[in-house]
């Protein structure tokens with residue numbers, strides 16, 4: 001019989017590191033374009049699963065030894081391959097028992113209409129600015145769930161001041177998938193405490209000054225994530241040679257919006273990205289490393 005215990009056992013067996021189940025009622029205040037009930041109207045719950053990203057991938061970047069494997073294994077492989085096989089196996093388990101399983105992987109390069117942010121991990125991100133509902137009582141497609149809040153609702157972790165999820169075992173070194181289902185499963189309580197204490201260590205660590213008063217500027221982040229700071233070991237004197245703001249940019253002092261960021265994307269081409277669509281991380285994710293170290297010091301991990 002399909003129940004929460006079997007779902008959790010199989011999720012771990014199929015490769016997840018953490019799993020929790022959130023009651024659909026906790027989405028009552030969620031905006032329509034992010035509401036799982038607009039994906040599956042008779043949904044009863046959301047199953048959340050997390051995959052750890054190996055610590056050593058971050059350490060290798062921090063020590064400037066290796067960068068590309070973080071992007072390939074820690075980002076792309078988890079989101080593009082491991083997650084998908086995992087989700088399809090879980091869907092088969094649920095649908096063989098007679099229920100629906102709407103599987104949700106990270107929709108990395110799309111933004112819902114009205115969301116002007118970007119995902120620094122992709123070579124570019126597109127807002128579905130022209131999407132319209134097909135009838136007056138319909139929602140604007142595409143429905144894209146809020147993964148961070150869903151992880152909280154599923155009891156897996158808390159949402160930090162800068163919007164990412166911190167989990168008790170892995171801190172920020174984790175990625176998520178979700179399954180919206182009408183299976184009648186016992187649910188977990190949402191994660192109530194906050195692991196983020198607003199210490200601002202992430203803010204201090206960011207070489208691109210992309211976090212201000214706990215708020216992440218995703219366009220500022222996107223430029224420095226892909227190597228605009230002088231600490232990028234692949235940068236040469238040729239980088240932005242004739243740009244009037246070169247010094248401010250490589251020192252992390254320049255302020256970017258979407259237009260300014262996109263205008264130098266073509267110059268931020270230090271390691272291959274075109275084959276996968278993923279931008280190699282050349283800031284070393286120092287924000288997350290600082291956060292992980294802070295949480296470790298506080299014995300929260």
Ligand code: SF4
Pocket residue numbers: 160161162195196197198199200201202203290291292294
């Ligand atoms: S480093 Fe501190 S402020 Fe930043 S996300 Fe982690 S706990 Fe929160």
Ligand code: SF4
Pocket residue numbers: 120205206207208209210211220221222224225283284285286287288
């Ligand atoms: S350290 Fe890197 S990933 Fe973190 S906020 Fe700064 S640029 Fe973005």
